[in-house]
Structure formats: structure tokens, C-alpha cells
Amino acid sequence: MSSVVAINQRARSAEQKALRRRAVLETAETYFLEVGYEAFSMSKLAKNIGLAKGTLYLYFQTREELFLTLYEQSLIRWSQVFIDDLSDAMTSKAYSQKLFSTASADGTFLPLLIRLEHMIEHNVAIPRLVSSKQVFINQVEALAEVTSNSLSLSKAQAIEVVKTMGVLLIGATQGDQGPSLDHEELPEDVQDLIASFSSEPLFIKNAVRIIEGIRTEALSNI
Amino acid sequence: MSSVVAINQRARSAEQKALRRRAVLETAETYFLEVGYEAFSMSKLAKNIGLAKGTLYLYFQTREELFLTLYEQSLIRWSQVFIDDLSDAMTSKAYSQKLFSTASADGTFLPLLIRLEHMIEHNVAIPRLVSSKQVFINQVEALAEVTSNSLSLSKAQAIEVVKTMGVLLIGATQGDQGPSLDHEELPEDVQDLIASFSSEPLFIKNAVRIIEGIRTEALSNI
DNA sequence: CTATATAACTGACCACCGGTCATTACAATC
DNA sequence: GATTGTAATGACCGGTGGTCAGTTATATAG
Numbered sequence: 078m079s080s081v082v083a084i085n086q087r088a089r090s091a092e093q094k095a096l097r098r099r100a101v102l103e104t105a106e107t108y109f110l111e112v113g114y115e116a117f118s119m120s121k122l123a124k125n126i127g128l129a130k131g132t133l134y135l136y137f138q139t140r141e142e143l144f145l146t147l148y149e150q151s152l153i154r155w156s157q158v159f160i161d162d163l164s165d166a167m168t169s170k171a172y173s174q175k176l177f178s179t180a181s182a183d184g185t186f187l188p189l190l191i192r193l194e195h196m197i198e199h200n201v202a203i204p205r206l207v208s209s210k211q212v213f214i215n216q217v218e219a220l221a222e223v224t225s226n227s228l229s230l231s232k233a234q235a236i237e238v239v240k241t242m243g244v245l246l247i248g249a250t251q252g253d254q255g256p257s258l259d260h261e262e263l264p265e266d267v268q269d270l271i272a273s274f275s276s277e278p279l280f281i282k283n284a285v286r287i288i289e290g291i292r293t294e295a296l297s298n299i
Numbered sequence: 300m301s302s303v304v305a306i307n308q309r310a311r312s313a314e315q316k317a318l319r320r321r322a323v324l325e326t327a328e329t330y331f332l333e334v335g336y337e338a339f340s341m342s343k344l345a346k347n348i349g350l351a352k353g354t355l356y357l358y359f360q361t362r363e364e365l366f367l368t369l370y371e372q373s374l375i376r377w378s379q380v381f382i383d384d385l386s387d388a389m390t391s392k393a394y395s396q397k398l399f400s401t402a403s404a405d406g407t408f409l410p411l412l413i414r415l416e417h418m419i420e421h422n423v424a425i426p427r428l429v430s431s432k433q434v435f436i437n438q439v440e441a442l443a444e445v446t447s448n449s450l451s452l453s454k455a456q457a458i459e460v461v462k463t464m465g466v467l468l469i470g471a472t473q474g475d476q477g478p479s480l481d482h483e484e485l486p487e488d489v490q491d492l493i494a495s496f497s498s499e500p501l502f503i504k505n506a507v508r509i510i511e512g513i514r515t516e517a518l519s520n521i
Numbered sequence: 522c523t524a525t526a527t528a529a530c531t532g533a534c535c536a537c538c539g540g541t542c543a544t545t546a547c548a549a550t551c
Numbered sequence: 552g553a554t555t556g557t558a559a560t561g562a563c564c565g566g567t568g569g570t571c572a573g574t575t576a577t578a579t580a581g
Contacts, residue, residue: 087547087558094558115421119539129560131541140539188417195413195476199337200539203483210489240495241505248470254417261425267432273462283463283509286516290508309529309576316529341568351531353570362568422568 098136101126106147110184114144114192141200148189148197149212155179155186156216160223167227169292173284176242177277187250190243234291241287249280307349320358323348328369332406336366336414363422370411370419371434377401377408378438382445389449391514395506398464399499409472412465456513463509471502 088097104126109117119140123130137143159179163172180186189197198206217239225235252274263271310319326348331339341362345352359365381401385394402408411419420428439461447457474496485493 089548089558115418118537120537130539131561132559134540135558191417193477194473195410196337198477203480206478206480207485207489210492211486214488214492241501244470244473244501244505245467246470247473248466248468251416251466251469255415255420256428258425258428263429264433266436267429270432270436279463279466283466283512286512287505287508290505290512294508311527311529311577340566342566352568353532354530356569357529 094136101128101133101136102143102146102150105143106150106185109147114188114196138202138205139200141197142202142205144189144192144197145201145205145209147185148193149209151183151186151189152213152216155183156220158183160219163223163227165226166229169228169285169288170281172224172227172288173242173281176284177246177280180246181250181277187246188254191247191250191254228288230292231295234295237291238288241291242284245280245283245287249283250276252276252279316358323350323355323358324365324368324372327365328372328407331369336410336418360424360427361422363419364424364427366411366414366419367423367427367431369407370415371431373405373408373411374435374438377405378442380405382441385445385449387448388451391450391507391510392503394446394449394510395464395503398506399468399502402468403472403499409468410476413469413472413476450510452514453517456517459513460510463513464506467502467505467509471505472498474498474501 088094101122105122108122108125117140119133120130123133126133133143137146159176162175162179167175201209217236220239221232221235224230224238225232228235228238230238252271253276258271310316323344327344330344330347339362341355342352345355348355355365359368381398384397384401389397423431439458442461443454443457446452446460447454450457450460452460474493475498480493
């Protein structure tokens with residue numbers, strides 16, 4: 078009768094299976110936040126949960142499908158946070174700052190976004206991939222709605238802004254994914270280089286340039 | 300006396316070893332272009348060359364160090380091609396088009412650039428990594444020199460442009476790295492989505508916005 | 522021309538990975 | 552209590568990147 082499935086019990090009803098799937102995802106995300114993408118192993122995840130490795134494959138076809146699901150969750154979660162943070166009549170700079178800070182605050186979203194196309198989407202069955210793209214379309218739609226309002230742009234311009242921000246976010250945060258070089262003795266020129274690729278200003282400066290670009294294009298096209 | 304080292308001969312002098320190293324890199328690049336990053340295996344590379352796997356590790360400490368070297372080569376090769384293609388007084392659009400087309404034409408450069416920070420740079424010894432960053436600094440320098448001339452920008456602005464183009468290139472070409480969905484029956488909305496992320500127009504439109512943004516910022520700061 | 526020292530080269534070996542599937546064990550139904 | 556469907560298991564598979572004791576080609580000294 079209880080809707081909780083203890084790890085040593087079997088999930089029989091559809092409801093219990095959905096519950097167990099969610100429990101797997103929860104543990105997976107915690108584990109992912111600890112060790113990152115490359116060190117994440119299915120056997121260790123199984124041990125973390127207290128299930129056998131084979132059981133994981135009853136709930137996800139591949140390691141990548143699990144990551145795709147985590148990505149979807151984090152996308153939805155982040156866009157909700159971002160949308161709630163937006164207000165009317167923002168400057169492009171304030172908008173970009175909110176976008177960057179909310180995205181960075183979610184430890185799962187950016188690392189998975191960056192790996193989406195060249196790692197995760199390979200080794201996922203096509204129908205699952207299609208459904209994931211549709212989730213993406215819905216989120217772009219929702220984000221464009223509020224963006225249009227916050228930046229006083231047409232709907233088409235807002236869609237353009239949202240898509241472009243995604244592209245820029247991937248590029249600008251690339252440097253954050255490199256190995257940590259803190260406390261290493263680096264030559265000054267290399268230190269300067271790293272500093273000049275600091276992701277936050279890199280993103281915000283160019284986000285503003287792009288948003289203003291989109292704005293002025295509309296003016297000259299009347 | 301011959302400077303060629305047959306695969307069944309041993310490379311003894313420093314010169315011969317350098318030659319063998321280059322031969323390994325050459326075969327590795329051909330093999331990489333065939334199978335891509337994920338399917339690239341050191342044992343298969345060894346078989347392709349006709350050496351034992353262990354021998355590869357005499358020339359490269361890790362698989363990733365080999366990739367880092369291929370990346371460096373491709374960066375230098377591409378920037379030479381791009382620089383040679385630039386002319387005086389180009390429009391920002393013509394500049395961006397040249398940048399995109401030359402970078403896309405090199406089958407090695409973009410796939411490795413995209414994986415640089417979150418895959419390749421991990422598992423490479425720090426000193427090697429530092430030297431690679433210095434190669435990067437030199438290329439940025441060389442690119443900024445001609446960019447300054449082609450776009451009639453100050454040196455500082457040109458450096459800003461070059462660095463930002465790299466960021467944008469990574470973001471904009473992300474979609475090209477997904478699994479091939481040609482000949483699949485996709486819902487129309489997903490087809491539209493994919494079309495709207497076509498990398499070339501995505502890159503060029505935003506490259507122009509950014510270059511023009513950098514230009515106008517200078518005007519308003521006098 | 523031969524003996525010796527050097528180090529380039531080898532490949533069996535290691536610990537691990539993602540993924541499979543015959544077998545087991547349990548909960549619901551009869 | 553017996554039957555049955557299926558969730559769960561974990562030994563197993565073919566592969567990976569990387570190691571290192573041992574082999575052997577070769578430059579050089581005698």
C-alpha cells in the first residue's frame with residue numbers, strides 16, 4: 078500500500094517503477110555532482126543505490142540515456158528558476174547576468190549541456206532523442222515568452238535571443254571545464270590567458286553585443 | 300644514413316625518433332578522420348601503424364596527449380590557411396565567412412577544439428599543457444595581427460575579436476556533432492529545430508553582431 | 522669481426538568499463 | 552499452498568587505456 082519502494086523490495090506496479098526510476102535519477106545526480114561525467118560509472122552508481130548493475134538497465138537503456146534524462150531535468154529546473162528571476166523591462170546586461178548566474182548555479186545543467194551533442198546524444202535510441210528535442214523546443218518557447226517581455230522584443234526576436242544565448246553559453250563556459258590549475262606555478266602569460274577567458278565576463282559582454290545587435294537589425298529592416 | 304625509419308627498424312637517434320613520432324601522428328590523424336574521437340583506440344592505432352601498443356606510449360604519455368598534439372598541429376595548420384585567405388579591408392561578414400569555411404574544411408580542428416577543455420586537457424601532464432597553451436597564445440597573436448589589418452581594428456580590439464570567434468565557433472558548431480539524423484523520419488517541429496541551428500548562418504550572423512558590437516563600443520568610449 | 526652495453530620495442534597482463542542474459546527469488550493470483 | 556509472471560541479479564563478454572619484465576636490434580668498443 079505504501080508508495081515507497083524500499084531498495085530491497087521489488088517495484089511491481091507502474092507507479093512503483095516510476096518511483097524507483099526517480100530514485101535512481103536522484104542518486105545518479107548526487108553521484109554525478111561528486112565525480113563528474115568521465116568518472117561516472119554504472120557499476121559504482123549501482124553500488125551507491127544498493128542495486129545490481131543489471132537492474133539499472135531495466136530503467137535506462139544506456140548510460141547516455143540516463144544522462145539525457147538528467148540533462149532534461151536540469152534544463153527544465155534551470156529554465157523555471159531563470160524565468161522566475163526575470164522581471165519586466167530589464168537591460169540586456171541585467172538579463173545576461175541573470176541567465177549566467179542561474180545557469181552556473183545548477184551544477185548539473187552546464188556540464189551536461191556541453192556534452193549533449195557530441196557525447197550523450199550518441200548511444201541513445203532515436204525516439205528517445207526526438208522526445209528530448211521536443212522537451213527542448215517547449216523550453217525555448219517558454220523562455221522566449223518571458224524574454225520577449227523582459228527585453229521588449231518581438232516573439233521572433235526573443236526566440237533568436239534564447240537560441241543564441243544557448244550557443245554562447247556553451248562556448249563561453251568551455252574554459253571552466255578544463256583541469257583545475259589552481260595552486261600550480263604557471264608562467265605569467267598562461268595565467269593572463271586563463272584570466273582573459275573568465276567565463277562570466279566573456280558571456281555577458283558578448284550576450285549584450287548580440288542582444289543589441291538583434292535589436293538594431295530590426296530597426297534597419299523597417 | 301637514410302632519414303626514413305622503416306616500421307620494422309628501430310628509431311635510435313633523436314632525429315629518427317622525431318621522424319617516427321611524426322609518422323605516428325600522421326597515421327593517427329588519418330585513422331581519426333575515419334572513425335572519430337570516441338571510436339579511436341590505441342590498440343587499433345598501433346595495428347594500423349604496425350607497431351605494438353606499448354611502443355605508442357614511448358612517444359606519447361597518454362591517448363589524450365596524442366590528441367592534444369593533433370589539436371596543436373591542426374590549430375597551426377588552420378590559422379595559417381585562414382591568415383593566407385584574409386585580405387585588407389574586409390567586411391565583418393566576409394571575415395566571418397572565411398573564418399568559418401576554413402575552420403570547417405579542416406576535419407581535425409573543430410572536433411578536437413570542441414573536446415579540448417573537458418576531455419583532452421584532463422589526463423595530460425601539466426608542463427605539456429602549459430606548452431600547449433603557449434602555442435595557443437602565439438596563434439592568437441598571429442591571428443590578431445592580420446585581423447587588425449583586415450577589419451581595421453586596433454590590436455586590442457583584434458585580440459578581443461579573435462578570442463571571441465573561438466568561443467562562438469565552439470558554440471555554433473555544437474549541433475554538427477550530434478548523431479546524424481538524415482534519412483530518419485523526424486516530426487516536423489524537430490526538423491525545424493535542427494534547421495534553425497544550422498551552424499554556418501548561426502556562426503556568421505553572431506560573429507557579425509559581435510564584431511560590430513566591438514567596433515561601436517570603441518566609438519562610445521572616446 | 523666479434524662481444525658487449527644500451528635502450529627501442531614487445532605483448533601478456535592488469536583493473537576497469539558498458540552492456541547482456543540465464544538464472545533466481547519474490548509477490549500477486551488462483 | 553501451488554502457480555505464474557517478472558523484477559532483480561551478477562557472472563560473464565569483448566573491449567578499453569596503460570604497464571613493465573623481458574626480448575632483441577644495433578651502435579660501438581675492443
